[in-house]
Amino acid sequence: MLSLDITGLEMRFPGLASPVLSIDRFHLPAGARLAVTGASGSGKSTLVNAITGLERVGHGAILWGGQNITRFSGSQRDAFRARHIGLVMQDFHLFPGLSAFENVVLPVRLARRLSAAEADRARLLLDMTGIARPQQKIETLSRGEMQRVAVARALLSKPGVIVADEPTASLDRSAGEEVAELLVRLSREEGATLIVVTHDPALSERLDRRIRLAGGIIIEDSGEAQAA
Amino acid sequence: MIRFILADLRRFSGGALAVVILIALSVALSVAVTLQERAVRLGSARAAEKFDLLVGAPGSETQLALSSVFLQPAPLPLLSGQVLARLADDSRVAMAAPIGFGDSSFGHPIVGTTTALVATLSPTLTEGAVFSHLGEAVAGADVPLSVGAEVKPMHGSVETGGETHTEVTYRVTGRMAPTGTAWDRAILVPIRAVWSLHGMGGEHEEDHEHHGEEDHAEEHEHGHVDADAPLDEHFNAETPGIPAILVKPKTIADAYRLRQEYRSETTLAVFPAEVLTRLYGTLGDARSLLLAIAIGTQGIVIAAILLVAIMHIGSRRRQIGALRALGAPLRAVVTIVWGELFLLFVAGIALGGALGLAVAELVSARMTAATAVRLPVEFARDDWRLAAGFVIAAALVSLVPAISALRLSPAAALRS
Numbered sequence: 001m002l003s004l005d006i007t008g009l010e011m012r013f014p015g016l017a018s019p020v021l022s023i024d025r026f027h028l029p030a031g032a033r034l035a036v037t038g039a040s041g042s043g044k045s046t047l048v049n050a051i052t053g054l055e056r057v058g059h060g061a062i063l064w065g066g067q068n069i070t071r072f073s074g075s076q077r078d079a080f081r082a083r084h085i086g087l088v089m090q091d092f093h094l095f096p097g098l099s100a101f102e103n104v105v106l107p108v109r110l111a112r113r114l115s116a117a118e119a120d121r122a123r124l125l126l127d128m129t130g131i132a133r134p135q136q137k138i139e140t141l142s143r144g145e146m147q148r149v150a151v152a153r154a155l156l157s158k159p160g161v162i163v164a165d166e167p168t169a170s171l172d173r174s175a176g177e178e179v180a181e182l183l184v185r186l187s188r189e190e191g192a193t194l195i196v197v198t199h200d201p202a203l204s205e206r207l208d209r210r211i212r213l214a215g216g217i218i219i220e221d222s223g224e225a226q227a228a
Numbered sequence: 229m230i231r232f233i234l235a236d237l238r239r240f241s242g243g244a245l246a247v248v249i250l251i252a253l254s255v256a257l258s259v260a261v262t263l264q265e266r267a268v269r270l271g272s273a274r275a276a277e278k279f280d281l282l283v284g285a286p287g288s289e290t291q292l293a294l295s296s297v298f299l300q301p302a303p304l305p306l307l308s309g310q311v312l313a314r315l316a317d318d319s320r321v322a323m324a325a326p327i328g329f330g331d332s333s334f335g336h337p338i339v340g341t342t343t344a345l346v347a348t349l350s351p352t353l354t355e356g357a358v359f360s361h362l363g364e365a366v367a368g369a370d371v372p373l374s375v376g377a378e379v380k381p382m383h384g385s386v387e388t389g390g391e392t393h394t395e396v397t398y399r400v401t402g403r404m405a406p407t408g409t410a411w412d413r414a415i416l417v418p419i420r421a422v423w424s425l426h427g428m429g430g431e432h433e434e435d436h437e438h439h440g441e442e443d444h445a446e447e448h449e450h451g452h453v454d455a456d457a458p459l460d461e462h463f464n465a466e467t468p469g470i471p472a473i474l475v476k477p478k479t480i481a482d483a484y485r486l487r488q489e490y491r492s493e494t495t496l497a498v499f500p501a502e503v504l505t506r507l508y509g510t511l512g513d514a515r516s517l518l519l520a521i522a523i524g525t526q527g528i529v530i531a532a533i534l535l536v537a538i539m540h541i542g543s544r545r546r547q548i549g550a551l552r553a554l555g556a557p558l559r560a561v562v563t564i565v566w567g568e569l570f571l572l573f574v575a576g577i578a579l580g581g582a583l584g585l586a587v588a589e590l591v592s593a594r595m596t597a598a599t600a601v602r603l604p605v606e607f608a609r610d611d612w613r614l615a616a617g618f619v620i621a622a623a624l625v626s627l628v629p630a631i632s633a634l635r636l637s638p639a640a641a642l643r644s
Binding site: 075079081098111 | 238639642
């Protein structure tokens, strides 16, 4: 379980006068569940890339549980992400030709040897996400099932935080609700901080805190409103 | 890792197969050229092994060697029979045998010679016995005639519009063991039968200065052959002319001395091995050219594959970005991209080697069927160096798309 602290963050793209993301000060306690909303182009994706270390940050600091990842090199950020952050993406990014189980353990297998404990955990997670046949080829699953496999994959390395980028956007209503319920329940059971970028109100309603971005700035924060 | 690579290749199996075939064909080309050139060289060298020294009338050295070793039909000028008599009595000569060609039977050359040459080619016969009368013949290993069969000689060959000699019918009395030379296709008969058949009974010799086609027109003189006459393998000044004499000198020094002695105004002496070595020089040049073309083709193929691979990486930016976002280390991504292409290369090289070998075997088999000269297709130590070179080149070339994958930022890759 990791807390998030952002200070003086500013992300710019070459050729654009105003920053695409500018967050002066933001704190998310460990174990919190946060929804990030906003229109497209509001800076949501940039925020995800910055806090997951996918993109280098020029100005400011991003601290996960006190570790400033903006000081890390590219490969250190990759290693930190692999160890501490579980990613769930809109397009699943599962790999056809492999089974559900093989997809769950793929990132670990590409980095090192899969331990027996990890293999057991992968089976347990697939069971918890309701995938009945772990050896089934991934391309034969329904979209809802695919996203649930992706959730199991995100949780394999017991990450301190789960970051989900539009996890329900490409699913139908009932599949979306299942995935939303799963994310909230498993993040609680696994003791992970949860950050979900979404414009699905049904999903954001389930989370404790909501921020809204516009023009790269947090224009609404339910946490601050409560605090105020 | 390897499972992921294989699953990935299965997904693009059509393209992967095309790449493998492309590589295989280009590799097969150079393998076939290398193996075939070696096969021709080894095969002809072995075919010439038993022909130490050839003596003929002045003319083309190459033609003398090719006609005698490979029984290539060509009009050769005749050599005076005295030379044969002189060589037969020479103390430095272990064996001197006349080689008289010109006739054929169903495409098989009929060669007039002596029992000594039969013994040289095939010390023991697989069947029957050597000829002992003028009307008898010994068949080469590849001649489809059984002992007891009859052979009607045809002057020249069917292709050159020859006519059948009606004066004699040879009876096959024996069969030689396979020698792996063109002589496996030949039918050997007593030289005196050939002379008689062509009306060259010694005293008629002057009428036949040339054994060429032109003076054997329809009106040419036909002698009578007494099929039951015994052999006479003693030659003297009255001996008629012959196209070539095979000489087995007793020592190497004798061989050089004899060659020196018989290179004169009236005779020509050659080591067939030497003539062939000269021809190999030309063959080697042809091989170098073909090999250069083959390697050039490989260059084009590699360039085409690199283009495909880099375009393929471009279309897989998202997948690669996702792998990295999900925590796959950079080295894993590089290994996957490199490994996939390298695996295709190795498969292509292996397949190409097998294909090249098969082509060389096929060509050799067809050439052996046509000429009876065995062309051994075999690998040499150098080939493994070439194969290792191919694999190393493949490993290096596969790095190119891997490095292009390295430069992708995961965030940018995911966004595209």
